[in-house]
Structure formats: structure tokens, C-alpha cells
Amino acid sequence: MADTQSALVVDDERDIRELLVVTLTRMGLRVETAATVSAARSQLASHEFDFCLTDMRLPDGSGMDLITHIAATHPGTPVAMITAFGNVEAAVEALKRGAFDFVSKPVDLHILRELVRNALRLRSERETAHAQSPAGRMLGQSPAMQALRQTIDKVARSQAPVYIHGESGSGKELVARTIHQSGPRANGSFVPVNCGAIPAELMESEFFGHRKGSFTGAHADKEGLFQAANGGTLFLDEVAELPLAMQVKLLRAIQEKSVRPVGGQAEQQVDVRILSATHKDLATLVEQGGFRHDLYYRINVIELRVPPLRERSDDLPILCNAILARLAERHGLATPPSLSDDALAALRDYPFPGNIRELENTLERAMTLADGELIHASDLRLPQGAVVAASVPAPEPQAVAAPATTTVSAPMDVAAPSANGDLTGAMEQLERAAIEKALLENRYNKTKTAAALGITFRALRYKLKKLGME
CATH class of the missing domain: 3.40.50.300 (P-loop containing nucleotide triphosphate hydrolases)
Structure with missing residues (x-):
């Protein structure tokens, strides 16, 4: 059976201490108290606590000092601050110093109990969470x-x-x-x-x-x-x-x-x-x-x-492999394509103003254009002379090229994409119309259709699946 979880309550007002002790004890915690910063430090030195709740104003110092001390010497112990009502500056400062959360006076016991439950959950799951962290x-x-x-x-x-x-x-x-x-x-x-x-x-x-x-x-x-x-x-x-x-x-x-x-x-x-x-x-x-x-x-x-992609170009090989594997699975391809050395070099030299989103679009387009299982630099169709905007640009980047069009001209009754419209959607309509026309002219023979379009059979199969035309 697991040991009873413990909490330290630090407040110089006896009535408030007693209220908090009753509340936390009813939650199944073993509760210790302290009325000063020095007494709290002594408790922390002799006991391991799962949670600490401290008032901001104490006779011999500030709860801020106690939060700083706990963050430095007991980083695994979540600590929450009791602040005066409306004192947002103090609450923000407490969070910056490492507090888990804060609660305002008069203390709402419902909010306090939920805060404590979250803190204890964090404490109990921390070690396993670190190994299984999505950050990993x-x-x-x-x-x-x-x-x-x-x-x-x-x-x-x-x-x-x-x-x-x-x-x-x-x-x-x-x-x-x-x-x-x-x-x-x-x-x-x-x-x-x-x-x-x-x-x-x-x-x-x-x-x-x-x-x-x-x-x-x-x-x-x-x-x-x-x-x-x-x-x-x-x-x-x-x-x-x-x-x-x-x-x-x-x-x-x-x-x-x-x-x-x-x-x-x-x-x-x-x-x-x-x-x-x-x-x-x-x-x-x-x-x-x-x-x-x-x-x-x-x-x-x-x-x-969050760093832009150009500041982490060393990550490109692992990012590209993961994206290509995901795209291959999405489109039913048994083996994901790989990048040639010249393709990887081209990606490293490109500034990627659209970052990961642009990389994904670039690789998806390259899968369509590549002949065989190897993607070359020419398949990437990267924009020439691209410049990088400010580190945090105001406008939405527009460097992501639309899916590649085929060599067959689209029927004249298909409207060209508007400058203010959805470029990707418009280009897909052009692709769909061109493919439908070629399929009809070649009696739905996919091998002949691919040849008429000037693309590989594999590329046609990919396009049919992507456009929902299978």
C-alpha cells in the first residue's frame, strides 16, 4: 500500500491554517503546518512533502522567498501561493519563481481542492511521465x-x-x-x-x-x-x-x-x-x-x-524520413521513397520561410514528381532566390508551392485560380480535370494515361488516391 501523501501549509493566521488542515486532511493527506519562513524551511529539511501551500505575507519574510527556496532545493515538490484578492502581479511573480499555481483570498475550497488534486497528480506521475513525455x-x-x-x-x-x-x-x-x-x-x-x-x-x-x-x-x-x-x-x-x-x-x-x-x-x-x-x-x-x-x-x-527550421537544419534527415513514411502510409505505398544526397543538400540550403508545414508540402509534391523510389533535387521544385523574412514575420508565409501540375493543358472551361482564392484547391481542380480528360481519352488504361500525362505510373496512382479518384 502506498504511503499517505503529505502536505505542508505555511500561514501565520491560525484560523486559516486550521481551515486548510481540515480541508486537506479530508482529502486523505497528512498535513504539517508552519507559521514562518524559517519554520517551513526546518520542516522541509526534515520531511519530504508531496505538496506545499504558502501565504504570501509571513512574519519573517515572504512566501516568494519560500517558493524560490523550494524550487532550488526541492524541485519535485509542487508549491502553490495564497495571494490577496486581485493581486495579479504577485500571482505572476510567484509563477515565474516556480510556483505550481496560486489561489486568491478568500480561499474558494472547491478551487483549492482541484488545485491540490492537480498538484498531487503531477507529483505521482512525474517520473513515469518523463520517460513517456510527448516531448521525447x-x-x-x-x-x-x-x-x-x-x-x-x-x-x-x-x-x-x-x-x-x-x-x-x-x-x-x-x-x-x-x-x-x-x-x-x-x-x-x-x-x-x-x-x-x-x-x-x-x-x-x-x-x-x-x-x-x-x-x-x-x-x-x-x-x-x-x-x-x-x-x-x-x-x-x-x-x-x-x-x-x-x-x-x-x-x-x-x-x-x-x-x-x-x-x-x-x-x-x-x-x-x-x-x-x-x-x-x-x-x-x-x-x-x-x-x-x-x-x-x-x-x-x-x-x-519555437525555433524556425533553418536554425535546426541538422534535423532535416530525421524529419524528412518521418514525413515520407507518414505520406507513404497515407497513400498506400508499401515502401516510402528516400532522398538523394543532392536533394538533402538542396533542402539544407533552402531557408524554409514556411518551416515544417512547407517541408511537408515540398516532400508531398516531390513524391508525385519523382521517377522511382529516389527523390532528387529537381523533384523538390524549390523556389529560386528565396529570402527569409524577419524572425517573427507578420504576414502568413506564401512560399509553399501548390501541388505540381501535369504537362497536359487543362480544358479551357476550367477557371484559373484567382489571386485571392484558394490556390491549392484551384490547382487540384486543374489536376483533376486534366487527369479525367486523359483517362477518358485512353479508355481508363492507367499505363497509357500516365504516359500521356508525362508522369510515371506510380505518380498517377499517387495522384488518383490523393484526389479521391480511385
Whole structure:
């Protein structure tokens, strides 16, 4: 039978200590108490605790000092801070020093119990979680990726909001999912939301939910994204796209840990960890007035940079092999193609403004064009004279080429892709039309059709499967 888990409560007010002791004891914990920083240090020196809860103001020092001490000498012990109501600065500082989470006075016992459960789950699962961490499955052994995995392992242990920034296509959502899956909320929901894809007039309802009849079209109660992520993680992708009015409401929801559905009368408590990301320079937007400073300060407790692909070119061989294997499986190919030396050299020399997303598109196109099982540099069709934008570019990169067209001209009644339209979709329509025309002219003989199109039989088979034409 496992030993009883233990907790240390540090507070100089006897009534609060007794309340916390009763609450934690009812949760099955063995509880020790201390009224000062020095007494807490003595307890920590003589006992191993699974959890620590400390007040901010203590007679002989600050709870901040105790958090710093625990982070340095007992890094495996989650510690939470009790802060004064509305003292966001103190809460943020505690998280930066290594606190697992915080709770405001007057202490809501329901929130406290959930906080403790998360902390204990983190403690008990930490060793096995490290071996099975999704961070260990993030591909690449370059120094940049090793540093990123180490940082993810650290930030996954806390409940602090994390701001993930990096270029488009660099894998920000993968990083967010890894943080979620590596932490104590792994069994909860991971709810991603693209903030730029929600119409402004529906944003409050999408985030906080609504009550039946609260507006035209509200035919039933609906929970929002915060409620859906309760007990888990809410990932705000492209957070820079939030309108200023919504930023105010989002800030309040994060600070108060509660939301009010549109048309609702009561607040609903929510236990959500916030991860956010953008490819834009959020600090510059704050300076320009496009993003609220207080919200930036709240979501940017921990900042995590995802390196662009050009800073980890040593990872290209393992990334390419994994992508090609996945593409081959998706399209029913028994053996994935491989890269020739000249193809790998070309990839190393290319700056990849579209990062991993562009690499995947490039390799998928090359699979279509390659003759046989070996991909050459000419099959990659990399843009010539590509230049790299700023490290965190504002516009979405457009360097990802569309799927390759065939040598047969498309029928004249097929519209050319619009400059403002979906280029990839339009090119696929052209491909489909050209293939259908060639199949019809060759009485659906695939060998002759491939020859008429000027591509290999294998490439035709791949295209038919990709376009759903089998």
C-alpha cells in the first residue's frame, strides 16, 4: 500500500491554517503546518512533502522567498501561493519563481481542492511521465530542439500561462499539445481555438457560451470554449487577432477563473490552463496599441520560442524520413521513397520561410514528381532566390508551392485560380480535370494515361488516391 501523501501549509493566521488542515486532511493527506519562513524551511529539511501551500505575507519574510527556496532545493515538490484578492502581479511573480499555481483570498475550497488534486497528480506521475513525455517524441536532436524539449518538460509541471511564439508552420500547436500531454492535465481536454477564425460578433458566445434565447438563433443553451476546456487546457492560437473588446473580457476570465455565459445571470467557475501563440510580434503590437498590455502581461508569464527550421537544419534527415513514411502510409505505398544526397543538400540550403508545414508540402509534391523510389533535387521544385523574412514575420508565409501540375493543358472551361482564392484547391481542380480528360481519352488504361500525362505510373496512382479518384 502506498504511503499517505503529505502536505505542508505555511500561514501565520491560525484560523486559516486550521481551515486548510481540515480541508486537506479530508482529502486523505497528512498535513504539517508552519507559521514562518524559517519554520517551513526546518520542516522541509526534515520531511519530504508531496505538496506545499504558502501565504504570501509571513512574519519573517515572504512566501516568494519560500517558493524560490523550494524550487532550488526541492524541485519535485509542487508549491502553490495564497495571494490577496486581485493581486495579479504577485500571482505572476510567484509563477515565474516556480510556483505550481496560486489561489486568491478568500480561499474558494472547491478551487483549492482541484488545485491540490492537480498538484498531487503531477507529483505521482512525474517520473513515469518523463520517460513517456510527448516531448521525447518531438523529432530532432539539434541543440535548438533539445533545449526546447527541456523547456517544455519544465513548463509542463506548472499551471502558469505560456506564450508560444515562432514563425508560421514552425509547430506552435504541437508544442502546446506536448505541454498539455506532459503535465497533470493530460487526462483533461485540450481545446485549440484559432482566434482569427471566429467572427467578432460571435466571439463572446464561442468563448463563454450562451443561454437559450439570449440572442436571435440561440435555440438552446451552449457551453463555450472555456467550459469545454474545464479541467484541461485552452490553446489560443493567433491570439494577436483578438479584438480589443474581447481582450478585456478574456483578461477578466483568466484573472477571476470564472465566466458568465451570454444571457446568463451567474458566474461559472472554470479550471483552465491558458496556452497562447502567434506568429506576430506581440510586444510590438502592445507598443502600437493593438494588444492590451495587461493581457500580454497575464498570458506571457512564461515565454517559449519555437525555433524556425533553418536554425535546426541538422534535423532535416530525421524529419524528412518521418514525413515520407507518414505520406507513404497515407497513400498506400508499401515502401516510402528516400532522398538523394543532392536533394538533402538542396533542402539544407533552402531557408524554409514556411518551416515544417512547407517541408511537408515540398516532400508531398516531390513524391508525385519523382521517377522511382529516389527523390532528387529537381523533384523538390524549390523556389529560386528565396529570402527569409524577419524572425517573427507578420504576414502568413506564401512560399509553399501548390501541388505540381501535369504537362497536359487543362480544358479551357476550367477557371484559373484567382489571386485571392484558394490556390491549392484551384490547382487540384486543374489536376483533376486534366487527369479525367486523359483517362477518358485512353479508355481508363492507367499505363497509357500516365504516359500521356508525362508522369510515371506510380505518380498517377499517387495522384488518383490523393484526389479521391480511385
